[in-house]
Amino acid sequence: MRTLPHPVVRHWDFPRGIASVALLLRFGASRGLRRDALLDGSGLTAGHLADPAAEINAQQELAVVRNLATHLPHAGIAAGQNYHATTFGVLGHAFLSAATVQDAVGVALRYLDLSFTFTAPTAELDGDRLVISLHPAALPDDVRPFLVDRDLAAIHTVIGELVTGEVPVLSVDLAHPAPPDTRSHEEVFGVRPRFSAGRDESVVDASVLTRALPLASPEATALCERQCEDLATRRRGKPGIAGEVRRVLELSARFEETMPVVARALGLSPRTLRRRLTESGTSYQALLDEVRSERAAALLPTASVDQVAAQLGFAEAASFIHAFRRWYGTTPGNYARTRGISDV
Known part of the structure; x- marks a missing residue:
């Protein structure tokens, strides 16, 4: 029987790298927003942004997200499409070198605190369905819809890159109301979500888990997982x-x-x-x-x-x-x- 590991964390308050903030700043700039406006209240400086190895706390990224969501409240899906496997550094390379999608999902759940998620995603098998659920209840109300859209779009974008093709999405439910324009949702998921659904989840045909990945390398996977473990051990100690x-x-x-x-x-x-x-x-x-x-x-x-x-x-x-x-x-x-x- 195929099984998936439990996520290593079910919260969002963990240290993270600077890459996600840098991505959000580029995204905001592409929409005409000033960097200083997006950094307001975050405590982040040019020095942080110039150091690709800089580590920040979740509150600092959340401040940037809040500023972005204030100006672009319905842009979470578009922002999420900018998250690629390589955005996640060594964790992303562990995805890319995995043997199958299931192996990549397993790595993601074991090292979830090396990602940039705020919505505590879980993945569970229900017969021939893979259920990807987000759990954003602990998030402040003003950023929750933006982050749900961003995180779910990022998950689907990365899975699509891994399989180099269309992800077999069966349904998407979102707890927040429908935005004025749902075309970006339909573009990412391939289906129109059910909004105001009382939950945040995507259901995918579980056959996607068995797909072999084109860049599979057991040696690279072993090396990346060792580096993930070292990084996670250090961060979890703070x-x-x-x-x-x-x-x-x-x-x-x-x-x-x-x-x-x-x-x-x-x-x-x-x-x-x-x-x-x-x-x-x-x-x-x-x-x-x-x-x-x-x-x-x-x-x-x-x-x-x-x-x-x-x-x-x-x-x-x-x-x-x-x-x-x-x-x-x-x-x-x-x-x-x-x-x-x-x-x-």
Whole structure:
């Protein structure tokens, strides 16, 4: 049975390279926007942009995205089309040298925090369908539609480059309302999305996963993955405040820690922790949900729903099932069955 790995992260607050900001600045310039207007509030300087190896935090890129979305609110799809495999550096070269599309998708999910995504994408197999879902709930409202369009367009653009042909898209659902002109969406996806759909997902014929890639090289793949691992290890060792909170929660046995307890563990007052998380575009509850959802997915292969609910600190299984449906869009039982897990 074909399986796909879980994403290494389900959030967007991770360090990233400068390449995405540089791309967005070029895109904005092509639409007549000034560089200083797009950099406003980001704290980024000419020195950052001149260094191709510069690393920035997610908030800095988000500031550029916000400025771009303010001026061009419906340009997310067009921006996403400018993201190519090579945009992602060594991660992109790992895509290109993979043996099949499935191998490339696996690399992307294992090293998602080396990308520029803000929408926490996941990829799951549902029979003969590959379901690519975005999870942008933690994003600020003013940038969410732009980033959903950008990230999904980038994903499809890169897959199209890998297979050097048309991606067999079956359907696209987007939670935000339809823009005045949907032609760019139809051009990228090959179908007209269903807007105001309550979810953000693209469904592709799963046969695309078996396609052999023309630049496949096992030696290059091994080298690129080693470099990805080295880079990821270094970056993951420098978490922001959201990462510090996640680390405390991940060490929890039953998630009994309240925000004041976590704040005290980090040497902060609850008010300061709340403010810093807000500035990072997230909240204590969102981080708790992220860690709980990841723990739930890891526990389901070996534990019953009642056992998982108890280990996650839920008072009853019904509350856990409700939360799980919110996290993954399905019940724990259905989630387990689609992965070949029995007796859940």
